[in-house]
Amino acid sequence: MKPLSVFYVIKNANLxxxxxxxxLQGIGLISLYSAVFGDISLFxxxxxxxxxxxxxxxxxxxxxxxxxxxxLWPLFWLNLLALIAxxxxxxxxxxxxxxxxxxxxxxxxxxTLKLVLLxxxxxxxxxxxxxxxxxxxxxxxxxxFIIPPVVLVLLQPDLGTAGIILIMIVTLILFNGVEGKTxxxxxxxxxxxxxxxxxxxxxxxxxxxxxxxxxPLNDPQGTGYNVIQSKIAIGSGQLFGKGWKQGxxxxxxxxxxxxxxxxxxxxxxxxxxxGSAFTLLLFFLVIFFIFNLARQTRDRLxxxxxxxxxxxxxxxVVLNLAMTMGxxxxxxxxxxxxxxxxxxxxxxxxxxxxxxxxxxxxxxx
Amino acid sequence: MIDQRQEIEIKTHTxxxxxxxxxxxxxxxxxxxxxxxxxxxxxxxxxxxxxxNRFKKQVLIAPRGRILDRKExxxxxxxxxxxxxISMSSQFPLDDRLKKISDIIKxxxxxxxxxxxxxxxxxxxxxxxxxxxxxxxxxxxxxxxLRWNYPEIQVQAVEKRVYSLKANGxxxxxxxxxxxxRDIQKLKEQNRRFYLSDVVGxxxxxxxxxxxxxxxxxxxxxxxxxxxxxSTQSLAHPFSSFRIDPARGEDLSLTLDKNLQDFTLKAMRRxxxxxxxxxxxxxxxxxxxxxxxxxxxGFDPNILSSSIDEELWSKWSAKDSKIFINKAFQxxxxxxSVFKPFVGLAGLQEGLITEETLIDSQAVFKLGNRVFHDHxxxxxxxxxxxxxxxxxxxxFFYQLANKLGVDKIYYYASLFGFGAKTQIKLPxxxxxxxxxxxxxxxxxxxxxxxxxxxxxxxxxGELLTTLLQLTVxxxxxxxxxxxVKPFLxxxxxxxxxxxxxxxxSLTDRIDRKHFITLKKALKQxxxxxxGTARWYKLPFVSFSGKTGTAQVISLDSKSLYxxxxxLAKEYRHHGWFISFAPSDDPEIVVxxxxxxxxxxSKGSASVARDIIQYYFKNKD
Numbered sequence: 001m002k003p004l005s006v007f008y009v010i011k012n013a014n015l016x017x018x019x020x021x022x023x024l025q026g027i028g029l030i031s032l033y034s035a036v037f038g039d040i041s042l043f044x045x046x047x048x049x050x051x052x053x054x055x056x057x058x059x060x061x062x063x064x065x066x067x068x069x070x071x072l073w074p075l076f077w078l079n080l081l082a083l084i085a086x087x088x089x090x091x092x093x094x095x096x097x098x099x100x101x102x103x104x105x106x107x108x109x110x111x112t113l114k115l116v117l118l119x120x121x122x123x124x125x126x127x128x129x130x131x132x133x134x135x136x137x138x139x140x141x142x143x144x145f146i147i148p149p150v151v152l153v154l155l156q157p158d159l160g161t162a163g164i165i166l167i168m169i170v171t172l173i174l175f176n177g178v179e180g181k182t183x184x185x186x187x188x189x190x191x192x193x194x195x196x197x198x199x200x201x202x203x204x205x206x207x208x209x210x211x212x213x214x215x216p217l218n219d220p221q222g223t224g225y226n227v228i229q230s231k232i233a234i235g236s237g238q239l240f241g242k243g244w245k246q247g248x249x250x251x252x253x254x255x256x257x258x259x260x261x262x263x264x265x266x267x268x269x270x271x272x273x274x275g276s277a278f279t280l281l282l283f284f285l286v287i288f289f290i291f292n293l294a295r296q297t298r299d300r301l302x303x304x305x306x307x308x309x310x311x312x313x314x315x316x317v318v319l320n321l322a323m324t325m326g327x328x329x330x331x332x333x334x335x336x337x338x339x340x341x342x343x344x345x346x347x348x349x350x351x352x353x354x355x356x357x358x359x360x361x362x363x364x365x
Numbered sequence: 366m367i368d369q370r371q372e373i374e375i376k377t378h379t380x381x382x383x384x385x386x387x388x389x390x391x392x393x394x395x396x397x398x399x400x401x402x403x404x405x406x407x408x409x410x411x412x413x414x415x416x417x418n419r420f421k422k423q424v425l426i427a428p429r430g431r432i433l434d435r436k437e438x439x440x441x442x443x444x445x446x447x448x449x450x451i452s453m454s455s456q457f458p459l460d461d462r463l464k465k466i467s468d469i470i471k472x473x474x475x476x477x478x479x480x481x482x483x484x485x486x487x488x489x490x491x492x493x494x495x496x497x498x499x500x501x502x503x504x505x506x507x508x509x510x511l512r513w514n515y516p517e518i519q520v521q522a523v524e525k526r527v528y529s530l531k532a533n534g535x536x537x538x539x540x541x542x543x544x545x546x547r548d549i550q551k552l553k554e555q556n557r558r559f560y561l562s563d564v565v566g567x568x569x570x571x572x573x574x575x576x577x578x579x580x581x582x583x584x585x586x587x588x589x590x591x592x593x594x595x596s597t598q599s600l601a602h603p604f605s606s607f608r609i610d611p612a613r614g615e616d617l618s619l620t621l622d623k624n625l626q627d628f629t630l631k632a633m634r635r636x637x638x639x640x641x642x643x644x645x646x647x648x649x650x651x652x653x654x655x656x657x658x659x660x661x662x663g664f665d666p667n668i669l670s671s672s673i674d675e676e677l678w679s680k681w682s683a684k685d686s687k688i689f690i691n692k693a694f695q696x697x698x699x700x701x702s703v704f705k706p707f708v709g710l711a712g713l714q715e716g717l718i719t720e721e722t723l724i725d726s727q728a729v730f731k732l733g734n735r736v737f738h739d740h741x742x743x744x745x746x747x748x749x750x751x752x753x754x755x756x757x758x759x760x761f762f763y764q765l766a767n768k769l770g771v772d773k774i775y776y777y778a779s780l781f782g783f784g785a786k787t788q789i790k791l792p793x794x795x796x797x798x799x800x801x802x803x804x805x806x807x808x809x810x811x812x813x814x815x816x817x818x819x820x821x822x823x824x825x826g827e828l829l830t831t832l833l834q835l836t837v838x839x840x841x842x843x844x845x846x847x848x849v850k851p852f853l854x855x856x857x858x859x860x861x862x863x864x865x866x867x868x869x870s871l872t873d874r875i876d877r878k879h880f881i882t883l884k885k886a887l888k889q890x891x892x893x894x895x896g897t898a899r900w901y902k903l904p905f906v907s908f909s910g911k912t913g914t915a916q917v918i919s920l921d922s923k924s925l926y927x928x929x930x931x932l933a934k935e936y937r938h939h940g941w942f943i944s945f946a947p948s949d950d951p952e953i954v955v956x957x958x959x960x961x962x963x964x965x966s967k968g969s970a971s972v973a974r975d976i977i978q979y980y981f982k983n984k985d
Contacts, residue, residue: 131377175381229418232411232414232415233415234400234403234411235407235410235411235414235415236414238404238405238409239404239405248415249418251590252590253590253591254590268400269415276404277397277400283393284389288389291382294382295378295382310385314389318392318393318396322399325396325403
């Protein structure tokens, strides 16, 4: 392994890839500054997290896939422990327990869980012989380590995170291929269990989010409020936007969760279609770069790690934007590189560091 | 080296990647189109929605027009006060807010809760509640500091209606109140624009001239944040300074004289054995201008236009309180002896008597087997009309009426406006009742008997009159034949609305000399040796008038002679005194009606005397 040095990084990394990330983070910070206006401390905190996340990026960047695959299981157990701790002694905000007080910051284990579970799945798939579709029993074996942490996330309760973890994992499994009859079987089980889950598992507020997604005007001051205000914010930006710090939906606090899940609405309101389409393009380029990288790798482990990173970015970006634009129910899914939040920022950059590292090494295999 | 197996693997692999990237592209195209749909296709519309989010139209209520007296002195005006208001919503705990407020304004929480309850009953549950009127400056300042955390608590500068004469004249001015469900329905029927925050006149002039008084509300656009707080950092927008100033309502100038109006109440409250008098007073210039119009007791509209406690309200709205009724023209009573001059006038005009004709007037008058009494138990002997009026001799008029017959009396009485409205432009005037055989037949299917004519001649029986009617009728005597239309409103803003208006001139039907005879007789009532109001002469002005007592219940002969003051209060006679001054060249008519005062002389003439005295002393 070669020593980590600035020179080495610049020489080996695809500059445009790093550039996209930096621009996206820049857009995020500018929007965040506008979104938090009075409260500059949130902006400063995020700035620190971004700087820290670059250290994480380069740390992961310097590792190779084989080394990473060896620490995955210890990390899994640590993460599981943290989730149990959240369940027992977590910090409660709006009757939701998601955070652990680590003294200097609040750690959200469900964010790092995304990294750990996705990479474990990727590794397990990569270790299988090529071209072998999953059968029912193999999938059941997967369930053994996926279900317990996901259930803990569901108990927080955090339907959004639990859901997106499953979606990301399913993407990897489907990419590998699943036996036709097993696929049909799961589909039937889903069809039967969904109404049951609706009736017995989902909490009233979660159901309200889904119904308000279907008809937001049904309760414009309640659950539908977020979606309506977000759509108004985005749409009122029109072609060129209202300008930095001039977003009225943002400034006058009509927009909820401005600095976290709805940061894209702030951006869209202030920079209009031009700004938001540009951001969309950058995300597409990053995701395309990663999937293309996955195609180019000759090693299955690197390939699936890359796919995991791509799947992470793809689903977070797509579902978050769909949510802000009223195409998907409001579930707490942050926008990578833009949303405020330490655990999420670090997790994202760890993922991207992994992709960067693979790019660096792609010609070695 | 790539073997065959690897080749297949790579091919499949590549195929899957194309699929993955196509799928990714598809999702992004979808997001991009959605973005375009919202920002470009729906952009205009959503921009409007974002503006309507932040701009709230704030109504600027127009100051209500004032009501002024004949010398532009303020009868009803406005005063700027700070009101403490709480917007009602289910989204915050009310008790907590009331506790905060009660700490600042030092009022018990229970009082505030009561106010909320009363308001909720009166209006919709989400109507803002006025917790305190007249907020002191220091408290207002403290409350304003609460605003950032509790935007529902507000201090509002409002114009409060001030009725400077308080209860005096309250039935004329009326009162105002928040728009009620019934008002809204009416306004909708009339296709009128209104705001829920509007204040409307509920009775009297406030109601009659509400359109003129209310003016035109303005409005301004205020930028607010999601919690409805005015934004501190105003964002540039043409609306930010959008404002239409309210147009003040028109002032009404009345014919009333504020000082005289004020004095009529003082006169009614003269401290003698009849204190406190209740009833009504009209002071009218001979051209029909009302100088004072009192109905006592009244209500204080200042209390009504803020919030009234339930105890007082139930007292006010009790059936027998009648404080909202103007007894001068919304209530009628038997006129008693004040009706006699008109019977006398009929006799003169019909030639049945002359000024000199003497009629033997004893203590009783017998008609068939019916006996009609006089209040004077020893009789008068042979007397003329002058004396009959001076001493109010019943038996004189019994005999005269008996000769005249009911139709003649009816004819002459109706010439003077009995049984008809005076047409004063105030709501709720009633016409009284001038009975006739036809009327009796139609409504009761009973024949008119001769005895009924006898009763009618002294203003008893079915005859009912209002004080204002009598004022107009006596004014016709004073002016020798002119029936005027009484009026109260002179000017609306700068426009003159009412000018003296003569409805009828009776000189073509009644000889002028008969009026002069009557005027002489009426002068004797006050100025004569045996006049029924002889105790109330004034040294510097001579005035004329006629007393009257109206029985509240029909009494048998025994109780007729019973001292009135010994009866239970509600059975005592009402007292009338209708007068004009100066006797020879009348300027004003002063009519006084006192309820259950037993006498037209002590009860009412004393009051009229004081008013006439005040008028001529303060005349400029």
